[in-house]
Amino acid sequence: xxxxxxxxxxxxxxxxxxxxxxxxxxxxxxxxxxxxxxxxxxxxxxxxxxxxxxxxxxxxxxxxxxxxxxxxxxxxxxxxxxxxxxxxxxxxxxxxxxxxxxxxxxxxxxxxxxxxxxxxxxxxxxxxxxxxxxxxxxxxxxxxxxxxxxxxxxxxxxxxxxxxxxxxxxxxxxxxxxxxxxxxxxxxxxxxxxxxxxxxxxxxxxxxxxxxxxxxxxxxxxxxxxxxxxxxxxxxxxxxxxxxxxxxxxxxxxxxxxxxxxxxxxxxxxxxxxxxxxxxxxxxxxxxxxxxxxxxxxxxxxxxxxxxxxxxxxxxxxxxxxxxxxxxxxxxxxxxxxxxxxxxxxxxxxxxxxxxxxxxxxxxxxxxxxxxxxxxxxxxxxxxxxxxxxxxxxxxxxxxxxxxxxxxxxxxxxxxxxxxxxxxxxxxxxxxxxxxxxxxxxxxxxxxxxxxxxxxxxxxxxxxxxxxxxxxxxxxxxxxxxxxxxxxxxxxxxxxxxxxxxxxx
Numbered sequence: 001x002x003x004x005x006x007x008x009x010x011x012x013x014x015x016x017x018x019x020x021x022x023x024x025x026x027x028x029x030x031x032x033x034x035x036x037x038x039x040x041x042x043x044x045x046x047x048x049x050x051x052x053x054x055x056x057x058x059x060x061x062x063x064x065x066x067x068x069x070x071x072x073x074x075x076x077x078x079x080x081x082x083x084x085x086x087x088x089x090x091x092x093x094x095x096x097x098x099x100x101x102x103x104x105x106x107x108x109x110x111x112x113x114x115x116x117x118x119x120x121x122x123x124x125x126x127x128x129x130x131x132x133x134x135x136x137x138x139x140x141x142x143x144x145x146x147x148x149x150x151x152x153x154x155x156x157x158x159x160x161x162x163x164x165x166x167x168x169x170x171x172x173x174x175x176x177x178x179x180x181x182x183x184x185x186x187x188x189x190x191x192x193x194x195x196x197x198x199x200x201x202x203x204x205x206x207x208x209x210x211x212x213x214x215x216x217x218x219x220x221x222x223x224x225x226x227x228x229x230x231x232x233x234x235x236x237x238x239x240x241x242x243x244x245x246x247x248x249x250x251x252x253x254x255x256x257x258x259x260x261x262x263x264x265x266x267x268x269x270x271x272x273x274x275x276x277x278x279x280x281x282x283x284x285x286x287x288x289x290x291x292x293x294x295x296x297x298x299x300x301x302x303x304x305x306x307x308x309x310x311x312x313x314x315x316x317x318x319x320x321x322x323x324x325x326x327x328x329x330x331x332x333x334x335x336x337x338x339x340x341x342x343x344x345x346x347x348x349x350x351x352x353x354x355x356x357x358x359x360x361x362x363x364x365x366x367x368x369x370x371x372x373x374x375x376x377x378x379x380x381x382x383x384x385x386x387x388x389x390x391x392x393x394x395x396x397x398x399x400x401x402x403x404x405x406x407x408x409x410x411x412x413x414x415x416x417x418x419x420x421x422x423x424x425x426x427x428x429x430x431x432x433x434x435x436x437x438x439x440x441x442x443x444x445x446x447x448x449x450x451x452x453x454x455x456x457x458x459x460x461x462x463x464x465x466x467x468x469x470x471x472x473x474x475x476x477x478x479x480x481x482x483x484x485x486x487x488x489x490x491x492x493x494x495x496x497x498x499x500x501x502x503x504x505x
Contacts, residue, residue: 005043005044005045005047006042006043007043008043008047009040009041009042009043009044009045010041010043012040012041012055012059013041014071014479015059016041016059017117017120017482018071018482018501019059020115021058021059022120022123022124022127022133022135023037023038023041023123023124023127024123024127024132024133024134025135026058029058030051030054030055030058034127034128035153038124038128038155042157070476070477070503071477071478071479071482071501071502071503072474072475072476072477072478072501072502072503073463073466073474073475073478073481073489073499073500073501073502074472074473074474074499074500074501074502075447075463075466075467075469075472075473075474075475075497075498075499076447076471076472076473076498076499077445077447077466077467077468077469077470077471077472077473077498078445078468078469078470078471079317079467079496079497079498080317080318080319080320080496081313081314081317081319081321081467081492081495081496081497082319082320082321082495082496083321083322083494083495083496084321084322084323084324085310085321085322085323085324085491085494085495086324086325087302087303087306087307087310087323087324087325087326087327088112088114088302088303088306088486089112089113089114089299089300089301089302089303090114090260090261090264090300090301090302090303090304090305090306091114091116091118091119091303091305091306091483091484092234092260092261092303092305093260093261093264093265093300093301093303094110094113094114094118094119094300095118095119095122095162095164095167096164096167096235096238096261096262096264096265097110097264097265097268097298097300098110098119098122098123098126098141098143098164099122099164099167099168099170099171099238099242100171100238100242100245100265100268100269100272101143101145102126102131102145102168102171102172102175103171103174103242103245103246103272103292104145104272104292104293104294104296105145105291105292105293106292106293106294106295106296107142107143107144107295107296108142108143108295108296108298109140109141109142109143109295109296109297109298110140110141110143110297110298110299110300111138111140111297111298111299111300111354112138112139112140112299112300112354113139113140113141113300114139114303114486115135115139115486115487116482116483116484116485116486117161117479117482117483117484118162118164118483118484121158121159121161121162121164122158122162122164122165124155124158125154125155125158125159125162125165125168126143127155128150128153128154128155128158129146129149129150129151129153129154130145130146130148130149130150130153131143131144131145131146131149132144132145132146149172149175149176151176151179151180154180154181154182156182159181159182160182160183160213163235164235165181165182166181166194166197166215166235166239167235167238167239167242168181169181169197169201169206169208169215169217169239169243170201170238170239170240170241170242170243171242171243171246172217172219173201173204173205173206173217173219173221173243174219174221174243174246176219177218177219177220178216178217178218178219179217179219180214180215180216180217181214181215181217182213182214182215183210183213183214183215194215195230195231196229196230196231196233196236197235197236197239199230200227200229200230200236200237200239200240200243200253201239201240201243203222203225203227204221204222204224204227204240204243204244204247204251205219205220205221205222206218206219206243207219207220221246221247222247223247223249224244224247224248224249224250224251224286224288225251225252226251226252226253226254227240227244227251227252227253227254228254228255229253229254229255229256229257232255232256232257232282232382233257234257234259234261234262236257237253237256237257237262237284238261238262238265240253240256241253241256241262241265241266241269241276241284241286242265242269244286244288245269245272245274245286245288245289245292246288246289246290246291246292247288248288248289248290249287249288250285250286250287250288251285251286251288252283252284252285252286253283253284253285253286254282254283255282255283256278256281256282256283256284257282257382257383258280258281258282258382258383259330259382259383259387260301260304260327260329260330260358263279263280263357263358264300264301264355264357264358266279266284267279267298267355267357268298268300269286271296271298272292272294272296273289273292273294274286274287274288274289274292275287282383298355299353299354299355300355301327301353301355301357301358302325302326302327302353302358302360303327304326304327304330304331304387304390305387305389305390305457305484306484306485307323307326307327307331307363308331308334308387308389308390308393309393309460309464309485310323311323311331311334311335311338311343311345311363311365311393312393312394312396312397312461312464313464313467313492314343314345314365314368315338315341315343315365315368315371315397315400316396316397316399316400316464316465316467316468317467317468318367318368318369318400319365319495320364320365320366320367321365321495322362322363322364322365323362323363323365324362325353325360325362326360326361326362326363327353327358327359327360328347328350328359328360328361329358329359330387331390333384333385333386334386334387334390335347335363337374337378337386337394338397340374340375341371341372341373341374341397341401342368342370342371342372342401343365343368343371343397344365344366344367344368345363345364345365345366345368346363346364346366347361347362347363347364348361348362348363348364349361370402371397371400371401371402371441371442372401372402372403373398373401373402373403373404373405373439373441374405377405377406377407377408378391378394378398378405378406378407378408379391379407379408379409379410380409380411388411389457391407391409392409392415392419392457392458392460392461393457393460393461393464394407395407395419395422395429395437395439395461395465396422396461396464396465396468398439398441399422399427399428399429399439399441399442399443399445399465399468400441400442400443400468401439401441401442402441402442403440403441404438404439404440404441405438405439405441406432406436406437406438406439407419407436407437407438407439408435408436409435409436409437410435412435413434413435414434414455415455415457415458416431416434416435416436416437417431417434418453418455418458419431419437419439419458419461420437421450421453421458421462422445422461422462422465424448424450425445425446425447425448425450425462425465425466425469425473426443426444426445426446426448426469427439427443427445427465428440428441428443444470445465445466445468445469445470446469446470446471447466447469447470447471447472447473448469448473449473449474449476450462450466450473450474450475450476451476451477452475452476452477452478452479452480452481453480454480455480456480456481456483456484458480459475459478459480459481460481460484460485462475463475463481467492467497467499474502489501
């Protein structure tokens with residue numbers, strides 16, 4: 001393959017994803033196979049002028065002109081926003097439900113799924129294994145597993161772009177005696193050990209060795225018993241739940257995570273017929289089944305981290321925004337912290353999400369011109385603490401709050417270091433160590449040009465700060481943001497933000 005083929009293939013993939021096509025959808029539109037599209041995007045297939053014209057027509061973009069460009073955001077900040085935004089379904093719940101669908105021999109229909117990079121990458125891996133996936137115009141997703149998975153065709157390139165790949169271990173240990181998965185990718189936030197996954201699954205009969213960028217897995221499912229989670233992480237807990245669901249009788253999972261995506265997975269598993277005691281607590285009792293073969297529909301809940309994103313935007317820009325469909329049970333502590341910092345808002349009445357489990361509210365953000373730094377440091381913890389992914393969104397808020405805010409991001413080695421990127425917008429942030437920053441405010445932010453860090457939350461808070469910064473900013477290479485947000489530019493534009501997507505050399 002040539003470098004030109006690779007570049008063209010890479011940008012065909014990028015534009016396809018931005019347009020909301022899965023590889024399967026794109027293949028159908030081109031009247032070719034999904035495997036041909038995969039080769040094309042890897043730069044392994046010569047493209048004729050006729051095929052390039054056809055691709056340009058389907059994507060409504062001139063591919064040759066795009067081949068050497070990256071996707072960026074141009075923002076004219078310093079303006080108040082206004083209007084209403086509706087929170088979309090959760091990224092983290094969506095990927096867990098996709099993995100869990102492999103446990104079901106019947107058809108799984110997941111409603112209103114987010115069309116985001118993380119979901120696309122996982123679907124590409126599943127499709128390469130032979131799973132049939134079908135999108136509807138309403139973003140519903142139908143999943144039909146094959147009688148036998150095609151492990152030899154696994155799309156390792158897509159797998160290496162997502163950390164969600166590791167959550168396939170729990171389901172696949174029941175579908176193959178041996179298999180391998182590529183090392184998990186995703187955000188670059190320092191060392192994130194996979195040992196909690198491996199220890200939990202080892203208790204249920206999965207042996208994993210790691211060599212040459214691969215997890216080599218051998219499965220001999222055991223009798224159910226008791227698992228003590230080495231770490232109360234969300235994805236390790238989800239892996240343990242999925243693995244236990246096809247072990248007949250009862251598996252007890254102690255020190256389980258109780259976060260929103262874990263709760264959503266538990267309710268989905270109950271839709272499949274698996275009884276789970278203790279949902280929302282740190283001790284789960286999973287009554288597994290010998291087989292699952294049901295045609296089911298399930299609606300994942302809304303994303304509390306996306307809700308926190310718009311709360312941060314409202315506070316940092318002092319904007320009266322109404323945020324609809326917020327999962328209040330996973331935002332109440334964040335809202336209390338914001339209230340103590342002087343943010344003004346009103347909560348509507350509680351109502352149920354489409355899954356009939358999650359409690360939602362509409363939050364009306366009011367003008368909040370006199371924010372103050374919190375009396376104590378801001379940090380996140382496992383339940384009952386503040387959500388780990390909510391913490392970064394306090395950084396742009398703190399730049400507009402009077403006083404000094406200490407933010408202690410103790411979980412990840414590198415995430416706090418990314419917060420210093422806001423200094424390029426003239427924020428006043430001092431790094432105390434790899435986990436702690438002091439944010440001095442209020443600061444008048446000014447526009448600048450910044451390259452997106454390779455991590456979703458740090459990238460998103462740079463965007464928020466740019467919305468608050470006077471002047472024009474350019475945020476380059478926004479793939480990190482597209483991993484977790486759907487149609488973010490158009491949704492911000494509806495609130496009055498002066499933001500556009502641009503391609504540059």
